[in-house]
Amino acid sequence: MATQHSRTAARLMISPSVLLLLCWMIVPLAMTVYFSTLRYNLLMPGSNPFVGWENYQYFLTDPAFLTALVNTLLLVGGVLIITVIGGILLGMLLDQPMWGQGIVRILVIAPFFVMPTVSALVWKNMFMNPVNGLFAYLAEFLGLQPFDFLSQAPLLSIIGIVSWQWLPFATLILLTAMQSLDQEQLEAAEMDGAGAFSRFIYIVLPHLSRAVTVVILIQTIFLLSVFAEILVTTNGGPGNASTNLTYLVYAESLLRFDVGTGSAGGVVAIVLANIVAIFLMRMIGKNLDA
Amino acid sequence: MGRITLDQVTKSFGAVEVIPPLNLTIDEGEFVVFVGPSGCGKSTLLRLIAGLEDVSSGEIRIDREVATHLPPAKRGLAMVFQSYALYPHMSVRKNIAFPLKMAGMDKAEQDKRVDYAAGVLNLTDYLDRRPGQLSGGQRQRVAIGRAIVREPAAFLFDEPLSNLDAALRVGMRLEISELHERLKTTMIYVTHDQVEAMTMADKIVVLHAGVIEQVGSPLELYHTPRNKFVAGFIGSPKMNILEGPVAAQHNASAIGVRPEHLASSAESGTWEGRVGVSEHLGSDTFFHVHDTGLAETITVRASGEMPLRHGDRIFLTPDPDKIHRFDAEGLRMP
Ligand SMILES: Nc1ncnc2c1ncn2[C@@H]1O[C@H](COP(=O)(O)OP(=O)(O)OP(=O)(O)O)[C@@H](O)[C@H]1O
Ligand SMILES: [Mg+2]
Numbered sequence: 001m002a003t004q005h006s007r008t009a010a011r012l013m014i015s016p017s018v019l020l021l022l023c024w025m026i027v028p029l030a031m032t033v034y035f036s037t038l039r040y041n042l043l044m045p046g047s048n049p050f051v052g053w054e055n056y057q058y059f060l061t062d063p064a065f066l067t068a069l070v071n072t073l074l075l076v077g078g079v080l081i082i083t084v085i086g087g088i089l090l091g092m093l094l095d096q097p098m099w100g101q102g103i104v105r106i107l108v109i110a111p112f113f114v115m116p117t118v119s120a121l122v123w124k125n126m127f128m129n130p131v132n133g134l135f136a137y138l139a140e141f142l143g144l145q146p147f148d149f150l151s152q153a154p155l156l157s158i159i160g161i162v163s164w165q166w167l168p169f170a171t172l173i174l175l176t177a178m179q180s181l182d183q184e185q186l187e188a189a190e191m192d193g194a195g196a197f198s199r200f201i202y203i204v205l206p207h208l209s210r211a212v213t214v215v216i217l218i219q220t221i222f223l224l225s226v227f228a229e230i231l232v233t234t235n236g237g238p239g240n241a242s243t244n245l246t247y248l249v250y251a252e253s254l255l256r257f258d259v260g261t262g263s264a265g266g267v268v269a270i271v272l273a274n275i276v277a278i279f280l281m282r283m284i285g286k287n288l289d290a
Numbered sequence: 291m292g293r294i295t296l297d298q299v300t301k302s303f304g305a306v307e308v309i310p311p312l313n314l315t316i317d318e319g320e321f322v323v324f325v326g327p328s329g330c331g332k333s334t335l336l337r338l339i340a341g342l343e344d345v346s347s348g349e350i351r352i353d354r355e356v357a358t359h360l361p362p363a364k365r366g367l368a369m370v371f372q373s374y375a376l377y378p379h380m381s382v383r384k385n386i387a388f389p390l391k392m393a394g395m396d397k398a399e400q401d402k403r404v405d406y407a408a409g410v411l412n413l414t415d416y417l418d419r420r421p422g423q424l425s426g427g428q429r430q431r432v433a434i435g436r437a438i439v440r441e442p443a444a445f446l447f448d449e450p451l452s453n454l455d456a457a458l459r460v461g462m463r464l465e466i467s468e469l470h471e472r473l474k475t476t477m478i479y480v481t482h483d484q485v486e487a488m489t490m491a492d493k494i495v496v497l498h499a500g501v502i503e504q505v506g507s508p509l510e511l512y513h514t515p516r517n518k519f520v521a522g523f524i525g526s527p528k529m530n531i532l533e534g535p536v537a538a539q540h541n542a543s544a545i546g547v548r549p550e551h552l553a554s555s556a557e558s559g560t561w562e563g564r565v566g567v568s569e570h571l572g573s574d575t576f577f578h579v580h581d582t583g584l585a586e587t588i589t590v591r592a593s594g595e596m597p598l599r600h601g602d603r604i605f606l607t608p609d610p611d612k613i614h615r616f617d618a619e620g621l622r623m624p
Contacts, residue, residue, distance in 0.1 A: 187342050188375035192389035192436070193363035202388070206379040 036263035055264035082163040087170030112168040116228040154242035177211035292476035299348035309500040326497035368437035376421040444476035518620040542615035551612035559605025
């Protein structure tokens with residue numbers, strides 16, 4: 001859009017959708033902020049008096065808050081590490097010419113199409129169950145004590161389940177990035193005396209940096225709000241061991257029926273998500289520049 | 291250093307034999323050009339020498355050492371790719387230093403060599419840029435720089451100039467020839483442009499469907515092409531190949547006359563025809579002559595002042611000493 005005229009026209013044309021999106025975003029946000037300043041409990045109907053920062057104070061000083069915050073970061077960080085490293089390794093594997101490549105690729109992508117609740121239930125009941133789960137059978141077969149994943153290592157188990165869901169996404173993006181690497185570059189590096197490992201470090205990894213950035217940014221957005229997996233497996237427990245911020249907000253507003261504190265938690269979560277976003281963009285955003 | 295011998299080398303991709311058994315010796319310090327039409331196996335041959343492809347059978351020797359199964363890095367050769375294959379995320383300096391870094395050379399020596407190469411190739415001002423910020427010609431020079439810092443036994447070039455515009459190509463052609471004079475290193479250069487081949491080579495290898503048709507100096511190939519294929523491939527515009535009665539007059543199955551060895555006239559001559567398209571280059575004019583009864587078209591070079599137009603009558607007279615005769619197999623007859 002080069003001319004003044006076409007720029008003006010373009011602004012006019014996109015304004016309706018911008019306005020719509022703005023309302024779409026602003027209205028719920030404003031409502032949440034508004035509710036967060038009220039004493040608003042569904043168990044105590046009646047007037048909902050304005051209480052200022054009380055809900056925030058209550059939410060932030062709740063000992064569960066810090067646990068939830070740490071759990072959220074551990075969950076996001078853990079899944080990112082597993083999916084990025086696993087995605088690079090799987091991508092390299094799938095990039096090799098092999099028999100039945102098409103089928104294998106579909107199999108690898110499949111977990112992404114399974115709904116979070118379903119996959120979490122499958123993991124919970126078919127794999128991790130200490131009595132009937134496959135892992136328990138395996139442990140017994142090896143003569144070991146079955147491990148009760150969800151009660152002994154709840155957060156780790158959830159990290160595992162969520163990683164399983166997101167690994168296909170990372171693999172897919174990283175695989176396409178790998179396929180776009182100019183083979184002549186690799187050959188040139190080979191002629192330059194770079195072994196397989198050096199080629200990976202100096203040629204493949206830098207080439208992947210942009211794709212890795214995209215994977216990290218997109219996944220972070222979704223991982224900050226992991227909920228279904230926790231709800232159907234551990235219910236945030238034992239205690240608060242696997243409660244993240246999203247789950248804490250849910251617990252406040254729908255288990256304790258405290259809409260006010262729940263809203264305050266939501267606002268806190270928004271602020272924290274933005275802090276994470278700014279932090280991420282500072283750290284890896286430059287990879288996206290051409 | 292720099293003598294390369296191919297002994298009965300073959301290459302097949304699956305069932306397709308791209309290179310039937312092939313013998314070739316490239317001497318130390320020679321500038322050898324592989325030419326041939328597209329798909330004739332030039333790149334494949336170069337990649338076999340480089341070690342980027344495995345030979346199906348036969349032996350490759352570099353400096354009398356058997357290199358057939360050596361990995362590319364161990365052969366001491368450097369290659370310049372058609373797409374340049376620069377590392378986009380590294381600065382020009384890092385690109386050029388990469389092979390030295392991989393060889394574990396110390397930093398001071400690396401810098402010395404990079405600075406020397408940059409000086410030779412006029413890249414000193416660009417050392418801190420990324421490849422993406424360079425022009426095509428500069429990128430090409432970086433690729434060459436990356437090759438020369440290693441001081442290889444031989445350079446391999448795969449159509450290095452085909453991505454450049456005509457003017458730049460002429461310039462780079464001279465620079466590469468100059469570089470060869472300066473370094474005296476063996477160079478193997480692949481191209482399908484016979485002008486590049488003629489102007490740069492000490493020795494031209496003409497390939498056709500994986501088979502070496504002829505090996506010789508540029509003028510040898512021009513004056514005494516071994517067969518019809520080489521005769522048609524070397525020289526621009528192409529040699530006119532005439533068959534039938536006119537060839538029989540010369541006791542041959544076909545005769546070849548180059549456009550520059552035909553005298554043209556508006557009044558009289560041996561063969562008569564009608565002017566079709568004429569290409570005016572200023573100094574010369576190429577007429578495409580039809581209706582001679584000898585061949586579909588005969589191309590002739592005339593002086594730039596020849597005042598003939600489309601549809602005019604033209605008479606052609608071949609220079610009797612410059613007629614090439616070919617037998618039924620297409621081989622040259624003495
Ligand atoms: N990896 C491969 N698998 C199968 N066939 C191949 C492969 N690489 C090359 N070929 C075939 O080998 C033949 C020679 O290819 P090559 O690339 O050497 O041609 P070329 O002479 O370099 O042509 P050009 O001038 O177009 O670059 C072609 O017919 C090509 O189809
Ligand atoms: Mg080629």
